[in-house]
Amino acid sequence: MDTGLEDLRGRDDVATLVTAFYARAFADPLIGPIFTDIAKLDLDRHLPIMCDFWETVIFRTGGYRRNALAVHVALNDRAPLGEPEFRRWLELWTATTDALYTGPAAERAKLQAGRIAGSMQRRLAGGSGSAYERLDTRERLTASGGIDDLPAG
Numbered sequence: 001m002d003t004g005l006e007d008l009r010g011r012d013d014v015a016t017l018v019t020a021f022y023a024r025a026f027a028d029p030l031i032g033p034i035f036t037d038i039a040k041l042d043l044d045r046h047l048p049i050m051c052d053f054w055e056t057v058i059f060r061t062g063g064y065r066r067n068a069l070a071v072h073v074a075l076n077d078r079a080p081l082g083e084p085e086f087r088r089w090l091e092l093w094t095a096t097t098d099a100l101y102t103g104p105a106a107e108r109a110k111l112q113a114g115r116i117a118g119s120m121q122r123r124l125a126g127g128s129g130s131a132y133e134r135l136d137t138r139e140r141l142t143a144s145g146g147i148d149d150l151p152a153g
Contacts, residue, residue, distance in 0.1 A: 007103025014055045017109070018047060021096040030088045038079045057112045058105055068116075069123055076124045086121045090114055 008014060022043060026032050035041045049066065056064040075081065093113045097106050122128065 003102050005100065005102040008058060008101050008105035008109060010059070011051065011055055013101065014058065015047070015051050017097060017100055018050045018054055020100060021093055022047070022050075024092045024096055025089070028088060028092060031085055031092070034075070034079055034081070034085065039075055054109065057116070058109050069120065072120055072124060081121070081124055083121060086117045090117045 008017065022035070026035055026043075049064075052064040053066075053068065055061050072081065090113055094110050097109050097113075100106075101109075
């Protein structure tokens with residue numbers, strides 16, 4: 001079935017995707033207020049940064065050199081970000097991508113968004129960020145009393 005959509009090809013397509021996503025995200029009743037009222041996001045300033053981020057994620061350009069986690073930790077301190085917020089963010093990202101693009105780069109954008117959302121959510125909840133964290137190690141250390149000897153974080 002031909003959808004008439006093309007794949008993401010570069011920076012201009014990333015900018016189209018990111019701009020469309022933020023239009024949806026700002027209007028969303030669950031996550032919109034996080035962007036507008038809590039983060040008070042200046043979209044004109046933020047869009048080029050997010051384009052750098054997603055261009056790096058999708059096309060491995062290396063243009064993004066900031067710490068995305070630190071920004072979200074600071075935001076989480078002001079408004080806890082949990083599973084519902086991350087799920088909605090991912091739903092909107094996926095729907096926006098599907099509405100505009102199809103192909104390997106679009107699939108990579110969605111796959112990486114899922115990985116990023118999961119990792120960020122785990123890190124903000126105090127985990128390692130890895131989906132493969134071994135719980136048996138923590139349970140064994142707790143049982144032996146050795147967990148208190150581990151460094152925090």
